[in-house]
Amino acid sequence: MASVTNPTDGIEGRICPAGYYCPKGTITPIACPIGKYNPAVGKIAISDCLDCELISYCTEKGLT
Numbered sequence: 001m002a003s004v005t006n007p008t009d010g011i012e013g014r015i016c017p018a019g020y021y022c023p024k025g026t027i028t029p030i031a032c033p034i035g036k037y038n039p040a041v042g043k044i045a046i047s048d049c050l051d052c053e054l055i056s057y058c059t060e061k062g063l064t
Contacts, residue, residue: 019062031062
């Protein structure tokens with residue numbers, strides 16, 4: 001388990017991938033839910049997942 005939210009050393013963990021968020025201590029990245037996306041790496045909260053635009057509703061989890 002990492003001691004920081006965005007580890008990059010490959011020992012404690014890896015930086016959280018785009019499409020996901022990783023609260024401190026997370027072992028497995030959590031996918032942004034349907035209807036949201038995250039284009040950036042290293043996000044730590046579900047509030048970092050952005051709403052999809054009205055013309056392109058996101059029908060899958062973990063979209064970038």
